[in-house]
Amino acid sequence: MSEITRRDFVNGSLMVAGASMLPFNGSSQAAMSAMVPDYYPPALTGLRGSHPGSNDSAHERAWEGREDWGTSTNLDEEYDLVVVGGGISGLAAGYFFQKEYGGNRKILILDNHDDFGGHAKRNEHHIDGKIRIGQGGSESFEGTGDYSEFLLGVIKDIGIDMDLFQETYDVGFYKREGLGPAMFFNKAVFGEDKLVKHPLCDYTGFIEGMMRPTLAIEDAVRETPLSAEGKEQLLRVIKADQSVLDVPKEQLREYARQTNYFDFLKNTLGVDDPLVLQIARHTSVDYTEGGLDAISMAAALSSGALGDDPYVAWGDTIGEDAYQKYVRKEEGMYLTQDPFIHHFPDGNATIARCLVKKMIPNVGPGENAAEIVTSKFEYEELDKDSNPVRLRLNSTAVNVKHKGDPQTATEVFVNYINDGKSYVVKAKNVVMGCYNMMIPFIVSGLPEDQNAALRSQSKVPLQYSTVGLRHWRMLKELGLGIAMCPGNIHTAVNMDYPVSIGDYEYTKSPHEPCILHMRAAPRGDTVGAPLRQQFTEARYRMLAMEFSDYEQEIREHLNGMFPGELFDFDRDVTSISVNRWAHGYSYGDIGPVGRRPFGRITIANSDATDSSLANNAIMQAYRAVTELAL
Secondary structure (H helix, E strand, O other): OOHHHHHHHOOOHHHHOOHHHOOOOOOOOHHHHHHOOOOOHHHOOEEEEOOOOOOHHHHHHHHOOOOOOOOEEEEEEEEOEEEEOOEHHHHHHHHHHHHHHOOOOOEEEEOOOOOOEOOOOEEEEEEOOEEEEEEOOOOOOOOHHHOOHHHHHHHHHOOOOHHHHHHHEOOOHHHHHOOEEEEEEOHHHHOOOEEEOOOOEOHHHHOOOOEOOOOOHHHHHHHOOOOHHHHHHHHHHHHOOHHHOOOOHHHHHHHHHHOEHHHHHHHHOOOOOHHHHHHHHOOOOOOOOOOHHHOEHHHHHOOOOEOOOHHHHOHHHHHHHOOOOEEOOOOOEOEEOOOOOOOOOOOOHHHHHHHHHHHOHHHOOOOOHHHHOOOOOOHHHOOOOOOOEEEEOOOEEEEEEEOOOOOOOOOEEEEEEEOOEEEEEEEOOEEEOOOHHHHHHHEOOOOHHHHHHHHOOEEEEEEEEEEEEOOOHHHHHHOEEEEEOOOOOOOEEEEOOOEOEOOEOOOOOOOOOEEEEEEEOOOOOOOOOOHHHHHHHHHHHHHHOOHHHHHHHHHHHHHHHOOOOOOOHHHHEEEEEEEEEEEEEEEOOOHHHHHOOEOOEEEOOHHHHOOOOHHHHHHHHHHHHHOOOO
8 A cells, every 4th residue: 555545545535625615505416526526435445434524513513512603504495304314214214205295295314424324334445446345334134034014115115135135145155265263362462463263252153154163162272372370261251151150040031131241250250360351351342232341241141252152051041132043054154043144245335325216216327226236326416406305415414493383383494514604494394313312412492301311322332444455365374254353443353245246246266355344342441431431432532543543553453463474464455444433333222202203303213212223223214204293
């Protein structure tokens, strides 16, 4: 990677340079096209996710109480519906409204990011003439066996064939290529760089078809760079099962719900080695409510804790709370009862793209998901005044206020900020599809109990980085499908999923380009602190880091994990997208009070049901639209 590639193109600075010098009335994407004719956010690299600038106006509103952005321009635009938030739930709200009330209804969707989809972020890496697509956040449908007929009908209507996933996900890929799990110990924390061919934990089972380790657990622990006492304690944790608890069988589940996981490690198993506790704290990655030092045994054991198969070892303890149960259709593979195969190459970004295509047909080619996966959308089509549905990016809502008494008002004024300038549009109805915890700072006049319920919510920070590689020969040589990395910022590293759909094919040969996914749910600095405090600490640390900080950490991480004869960072890495989600998974249930309608304003987003799943985002949008006071 040359200096100009790393510092300019990777940071995306060429895209934003000089934006304030362009004439822009806040009502179209025209400025983007004028600034960069091939403006295409999915292909931007550098700091993505909640990219620099995307949250500035929201933070000024929430943190500093800012109310004055200068004179507001009244755009003289009136809509049947304005949706605040262009993630899956906000887009679904527009879709449901159009479906219910007709295609000629005028809808405006506002989003503070430079791309739509919210956490469903698409990352494209263009490597030596080939495109590799990955997800920078929300990655799949989950628990599909429980989807209602209504939801399945919606998914089908926007162009997604659920049966197609049985063919698109190549379950046999990892077995054919001999790729399995490992744990990487970095020098900075553990004293030496060491790759051990065993994950020592359960998280790797979240990749359907991944090979199970062949190295015996005792041998794996002996290879770790721990002291003799540390190795003994680590093995004790991994081999523990519910028999170590002096608790009657019928009381095990309640005990696990009431007992802190780290208290169990320290008090029951006698663990006090700081490096063993470091490993234990960082073996779950993003399927938990926070660091394992601050959650219950039940939550920890069902979200990737140390051990081989918690459902077997702790079946009576975690019971039906287990996130997944393994089945062995083929020896040596991780396969789950509810197969984790419902991925698009760009994760749930394809769902967002299907919704946009349904509402704005001219945005690009493709009539179904298989075609839309490789469709290049024309972003200048998103906000044309000739469209019944308009999607306006880089626009942060800061005040949503009824005209008069909320109970009798017939109009709502929506004030948003674009490029530091204030604009106002008028709506007959509003759906708040944004982070629910922001609503009290945006919607004027909320009742006190609803305000308090919404403010009670917090967010779990998430980190999803994608790295473009010219080849994956080092992974093939090492037999590495996923590495757990408890000493690094990114605590799990794996290739993009083996998904081929439509004209897109995943990388088949170690000599071809691929994407490396690096992810984490960052922990707070204060071990044992309450979760909300940890979220805040991790969030501030995340937002304080520059791209160069992330790049240096990724450089050290990969150079330490891959032997020099197999990998050279400057030669083999072509691009990096660091998707920071300082506000990731929802934490805290706002309940019926928080999500109830307020005059002509209703509330969507998966946050409204304390969830992070795409299906819930869609269904909350449906509820919000049905509650509108038309």
